[in-house]
Amino acid sequence: MPQDTSPALAGLRARLQQYLQDELIPLEQSLGLGYEDKFARDLVKSVWKRCRELGFYGAQLPREIGGQGLSYRDLCTLKDDVAASGAILFPHVLGDWGGPSRIGNLIQYATPYQRDRYIMPVVNAERGACFAMTEPQSGSDATRLQTAAVPDGDDYIVTGTKHYITASMFADFAITMCVTDPARGADGISAIFIDLDSPGVSLVHDCVPMTGQYVDADIVFDRVRVPKKNLIGQEGQGFKIAMNRISVNRLLHCPTMIGLARQAFRLAVDYAKHRQQFGGPISRFQAIQHMLADMATALYACEHMVLATAARADAGEDVRDAASMCKLFVSERCFEIADKAMQIHGNVGVTKNHPVEFIFRRLRLYRIVTGTSEIQRNTIAKGILA
Numbered sequence: 281m282p283q284d285t286s287p288a289l290a291g292l293r294a295r296l297q298q299y300l301q302d303e304l305i306p307l308e309q310s311l312g313l314g315y316e317d318k319f320a321r322d323l324v325k326s327v328w329k330r331c332r333e334l335g336f337y338g339a340q341l342p343r344e345i346g347g348q349g350l351s352y353r354d355l356c357t358l359k360d361d362v363a364a365s366g367a368i369l370f371p372h373v374l375g376d377w378g379g380p381s382r383i384g385n386l387i388q389y390a391t392p393y394q395r396d397r398y399i400m401p402v403v404n405a406e407r408g409a410c411f412a413m414t415e416p417q418s419g420s421d422a423t424r425l426q427t428a429a430v431p432d433g434d435d436y437i438v439t440g441t442k443h444y445i446t447a448s449m450f451a452d453f454a455i456t457m458c459v460t461d462p463a464r465g466a467d468g469i470s471a472i473f474i475d476l477d478s479p480g481v482s483l484v485h486d487c488v489p490m491t492g493q494y495v496d497a498d499i500v501f502d503r504v505r506v507p508k509k510n511l512i513g514q515e516g517q518g519f520k521i522a523m524n525r526i527s528v529n530r531l532l533h534c535p536t537m538i539g540l541a542r543q544a545f546r547l548a549v550d551y552a553k554h555r556q557q558f559g560g561p562i563s564r565f566q567a568i569q570h571m572l573a574d575m576a577t578a579l580y581a582c583e584h585m586v587l588a589t590a591a592r593a594d595a596g597e598d599v600r601d602a603a604s605m606c607k608l609f610v611s612e613r614c615f616e617i618a619d620k621a622m623q624i625h626g627n628v629g630v631t632k633n634h635p636v637e638f639i640f641r642r643l644r645l646y647r648i649v650t651g652t653s654e655i656q657r658n659t660i661a662k663g664i665l666a
């Protein structure tokens with residue numbers, strides 16, 4: 281990411297680098313962590329706590345609740361930095377997996393009870409949250425949810441299955457999209473906080489992605505009793521709450537992809553300079569140079585597109601279409617960058633658990649997650665033709 285940052289952000293970035301390089305990566309090495317390990321909840325929570333102490337975890341939150349009030353633009357810079365660092369636990373540093381990113385804009389809807397029980401414990405790195413919308417029969421068409429919340433006195437009885445829910449393995453509760461009025465379609469969907477240790481809740485790990493990471497799970501709700509005071513906002517407001525979050529989320533996935541692609545690019549440059557074939561480094565071949573040139577050009581375009589969109593979001597503009605453009609362009613270009621990095625590495629790049637091989641697999645997921653490339657194109661086209 282560019283160096284035109286404020287002194288405050290430059291200080292935060294320097295402290296972040298120091299933590300990543302001097303503390304987190306050495307800790308991972310001493311524990312022998314691999315990308316596909318099942319991380320103990322205690323380990324993950326200790327990283328959250330440490331990052332909270334250092335001011336990284338939830339840095340984007342408003343100052344009134346203990347954040348740094350970071351703009352989206354500055355947050356993009358930090359997200360790029362952590363993803364590019366090579367740390368295996370990098371998604372926990374700023375609170376992406378289970379942390380403040382999951383509670384997003386909910387503060388504005390939360391009652392005092394919800395703030396104390398759900399929002400502040402996440403802010404303080406004491407509890408983890410996940411966002412549960414997708415179901416086995418409802419993916420891109422998120423208005424066709426089947427998980428039902430049926431009123432019963434002061435409670436709802438929730439029944440249904442949520443599929444592929446990131447960070448559910450570390451979460452204490454799920455922000456769950458439920459149908460409260462089946463006759464009203466999207467306007468009959470409500471958002472409810474559900475504690476994952478409630479009787480009738482179980483996690484099923486039948487969805488390990490191609491990265492082999494143990495982060496996602498299905499959440500099964502079998503007649504789970506949930507107090508009505510856990511309803512977020514009003515009944516029927518859930519879909520709107522989810523969609524508001526999804527636009528910004530689409531944008532905020534981009535710096536993570538860019539950071540991973542940047543890591544692959546750096547590794548490819550280094551490898552090209554050192555790998556000797558036909559009597560010298562492979563970097564002297566124009567074919568290799570052109571791949572590096574294309575990678576650098578794509579990174580530059582992705583980075584500036586995302587920062588420009590983040591600046592517009594900071595200025596209060598509606599960036600729904602631009603966020604979809606970023607998600608589409610960045611996910612597809614970064615995957616191509618990883619593919620080229622793999623090509624430059626030859627057999628080393630396709631060897632299981634080499635960083636470039638892992639990044640290639642990880643970046644492939646982003647063309648599906650938070651709305652597929654096709655759904656982004658639909659959103660962009662809708663904006664054009666409106």
Ligand SMILES: Cc1cc2nc3c(=O)[nH]c(=O)nc-3n(C[C@H](O)[C@H](O)[C@H](O)COP(=O)(O)OP(=O)(O)OC[C@H]3O[C@@H](n4cnc5c(N)ncnc54)[C@H](O)[C@@H]3O)c2cc1C
Nearest residue numbers: 411412413414419420444445446489648649650651652654
């Ligand atoms: C690693 C991972 C993590 C995830 N984390 C979460 C999470 O934390 N919370 C959560 O709620 N969900 C999560 N998901 C689910 C994710 O959001 C969905 O997978 C995604 O929305 C796509 O839905 P689907 O997989 O059911 O595909 P489908 O909707 O079945 O789509 C299948 C294909 O049809 C295409 N298609 C569908 N509709 C259209 C259309 N109208 N026009 C053109 N093409 C179309 C799609 O683009 C795709 O190519 C996660 C998924 C993965 C893989």
